[in-house]
Amino acid sequence: MLLFHIDDAGRWPTLLANLRNAHTADPERPLQVIANGQAPVALWAKGHWRREMEELAAAGVMVGICRNSLRNLGLDPEECPAGSVLVPAGIIAIADAQGGGALYLKP
Template identity: 70%
Template sequence: MLLFHIDDAGRWPNLLANVRNAAAADPEQALRVIANGQSPVSLWAHGHWRREIEERISAGLCVDFCENSLRNMGLDPAARPAGSHLVLSGVIAIAQAQAAGAFYLKP
């Protein structure tokens, strides 16, 4: 599994490019995104980044949002992109994924 970590709201274009490239190069590769810090705020708007994330989720991308980050920014977890999931702590989820053999990438 490739684990993409994003914690900066302005890094979604880079992350999405990396996800597109990885999916094209190896369609069978499992891909996961863990978003924490300030990054979720960009996807609570219903713009093009959110649409692409939802399309990627429909195609098999796993996207998890840190509940702590959402709470700290006052974002409603129910308003997250369709098909995404919540994790209690982004850093714990990252550590657990790495312990299970995920390859960490931070675009």
């Protein structure tokens, strides 16, 4: 599994390009995203990046959004992008994925 970590809202274009390229190159490889820090703000804007992330989630990319980050940013957890799940703490989700053998990438 490839684990993509994003904590900076301005990194979504790079992360999305990396996800598209990885999915195209190896559609069977599991891909996971963990978004924490300031990154969720861009998805709550409901623009192009959110739509693209939802499309990737529908294609099988696992997307975890940090509940702590949402609380700190004042974002409504009920507004999560389609196909994403809330994780209690992004850093723990990252550690658990790595412990399970995921390869960590931070675009």
